[in-house]
Amino acid sequence: MHTIDQTEISNRVLAVLEKRFGDAARTLAADADLSDALPGFDSLAALEYVTAVEGEFGIEVDFVGDDVRYWFSTLGRTTEYVRDRVEDMAA
């Protein structure tokens, strides 16, 4: 069974951001706040980001149970969240 490691997850999350935000996302630090680092990352863009990550990894984010604002505020946190969800699904 193919498992994906943290680096692969991070690269795929970054690719999601690059498709929407181009060059600004290419140099993104893992701990940079997305709303500060990416021009145009407003509430609508944040929702699109979460939805695109769901599509990329085949997961569904729990908007009621999970702190979505926290987990999707940086590339690093998103990667951590996705890794946990993918591991949960594989378990």
Add this chain to the structure above:
Amino acid sequence: MTETVARTHASRAEGRPDEIPFDTSGSTGVSRRWFRLPHQMEREVELIGTQLVGPVDRVLNYAPPQHLFGALFGQWLPRMAGVPVHQAWADPFAPLPVSPGERVLAVCIPMAWNLLRRNRPVLERASSVVALHSSAAPPPTAHELVRRAAPLLRAYEILGSTETGGLAHRPLLPEGSDAGPWQAFPDVSFVRDGDAPARGPEELVIRGPRLARPERGTRPPAQWATGDLVEFTGPRAFRLVGRGSSLIKVNGIKVHLARVDEQLNARLPQAECVVLPLPDDSLAGEAYVVFWSGRGNAVGVADIRAALRDFPSPSQIVELAGIPRTSTGKPDRNALFAEIDPASV
């Protein structure tokens, strides 16, 4: 005298003290400023509130209030009705504050439906939920939620614009149902060409007391050509055929791009598709482009081509991770056209 003229021009452009400015989104052209009066806002809230919404205890507003739809139902209606409003557009991830037994109004643009679907357990605390939807076509999730959450949830689409306010409405129904024609609001009247054929598309031109004042005018226009092509089905009802600007000729064949859009949505509900005319090219002639996102589903270019085999082919089919949208949920034309490879047009 010159100073007076200058001041008059300035006050027209900036608005009089009691006027409320709204800018068109620019999604179908250059952004322009329009002004509305408080009594027009109140009239629209009362009209739609009485006819479609009924009494409410709480408003969940997903429409940014700098645009007319969000201002009307996310600011004016809560103020006039004296009920709390949750500005969900500003923080879509915040928990919805719905208390047991409340009658809820949800003010929706396309992105709202994904969030409402995820918050369905919260909505189920309410005794009733009415959703008003405007700004762009409802996404498949809207139709699905209306089916799953009936009879708790009923929903209506509002057709309108910054210039006109709400023009007409129709129910938002589960997928596969025919929502039927648009019904005009009672204070809207149609201006029709007496020589026009009884059937067939014609441009929708309206009159009404809720038309806004343009930036460069001293009063609202007597009538307004909406740019929509419609087929009238009754004295106060019509079907929307598309935008006037969305009727193009590809190799001599008329193509209503709204019909192309409908076909793609019907055949490929799992994909998100936007169809736009390409800027006219005197050599290549008129053409159109399909932007699409599979949203993680197994859809390919071959499926798009197969869905459109009844139409002249698009000149480009552009796959995107997601469809970029403006703050009101309309497809962001500038961002979409930036994705086109000019060499292949």
